Amino acid sequence: MFQVGVLSACSHTGMTDRGTEYFDAMNKDYGITPNPRHYNCMIDLLGRAGRLEEAHNLLKxxxxxxxxxxxxxxxxxxxxHGYTELGEKAAEMLFNMEPHNAGMYVLLSNLYAGLGKWVEVGKLRLKMRQLGIQKIPGYSWVEVQNKIHTFTVGDCLHPEKDRIYAYLEELDLKLTQEGHVPLVKLVLHDVEEEEKKxxxxxxxxxLAVAFGxxxxxxxxxIRVMKNLRMCEDCHNAIKHISKIxxxxxxxxxxxRFHYFSEGICSCEDYW
Structure with a gap:
């Protein structure tokens, strides 16, 4: 599925117009009839670029x-992009198709949380508990001297946690000097701003990068792996750390892979 790979690459590199040209050329110039995977790539490509109405129209x-x-x-x-109404419509369709898909509940919950709709977040999390749906926990790992070291958010179990946390405090001061501002909007909990930071x-x-x-x-x-998508705040911070x-x-x-060097990431901030 060469065409799917090309469209997916355009989606993950922000090449929206180029991807649209390729999609249109498939049938027009090469006689290739797009299948569902091609359309899904285009919906993702347009949506990532903030062209949600176009993505929705293509879907319909x-x-x-x-x-x-x-x-x-x-x-x-x-x-x-914070499109509540369209997100709720998409979620409703997904809940009918895959009622126990935890990822879809998490996406909708994150949408509500990002807009400060904590009542809706609470209702959705209650529904997840009632249905026995559990969110996949995020974790990262790094290999040092042929041993894998795994970390979760706020990890307190690693034997060198005190050293790691002390170093993170040092890095935090340097990050502030470099102009890094924590993206507290990404914290999907109704807590004070200092707690979000x-x-x-x-x-x-x-934690994994600091230990590395x-x-x-x-x-x-320093090579780190993560089981979920890296958050934007970590992405910004690690860019600065690579320079520091x-x-x-x-x-x-x-x-995808991210190569951080001298304050720049290979993904050009689009992933």
């Missing part, structure tokens, strides 16, 4: 019934 006018992947792409884009500071990927800096010899890249410490940091999340 497909020559076949939208599947869960179609509505999931629309819900994900609605969550990113504290929660962001101890995300699993930051402390234990991996200078001159070698002068080292290459490679982080593979659920979406």
């Amino acid at each position: 006018n497909m020559p076949f019934e939208p599947d869960a992947a179609s509505w999931g792409a629309l819900l994900g884009s609605s969550q990113i 504290r929660m962001l500071k101890y995300h699993s990927e930051k 800096i402390l234990t991996i010899p200078s001159g070698r890249p 410490i002068g080292r290459l940091i490679i982080l593979r999340d659920s979406h």
Whole structure:
């Protein structure tokens, strides 16, 4: 499915117009009839670019019934850009198709939380508990001397936690000097702003990166893996950290590889 790969690449690099040209050319120039996967790539591409109405119209006018992947792409884009009404519509369709898909509940909950709609967040989380649906916990890991070290948010179990947390405090001061401002809007809990900053500071990927800096010899890249998509605040912070410490940091999340060096990421902030 070469065409799917090309459209997906355009989606994940922000090449919206180029992706649209390729999609239109498939049938017009090459006689290739787009299938559901091609359409889903286009819905994701348009949605990521903030062109939600176009994405929705494409979904409605497909020559076949939208599947869960179609509505999931629309819900994900609605969550990113704060489109409540469209997100709720996509979620409703998804709940009918996949009533026990935890990811869809989490996306809608995140959409509500990002807009400060805590009552709706509470209702949705209650529904998840009643249905026995559990959110997949996020974690990151780094290999040091042939041993895997795994971290969760606010991890207190690692034997070197005191050293790691002390170093993160040092980094936090340097990050502030570099102009990094924590994106507290990403904390999806109804707590005070200072608590939100504290929660962001101890995300699993930051703990793993800090441990890698402390234990991996200078001159070698720091390689971290994460099971979910890296949050925007961590992405911004690790860009600054790569510049502060002068080292290459490679982080593979659920979406792609990120190569951080001298304050720049290979994804160009689009992933």
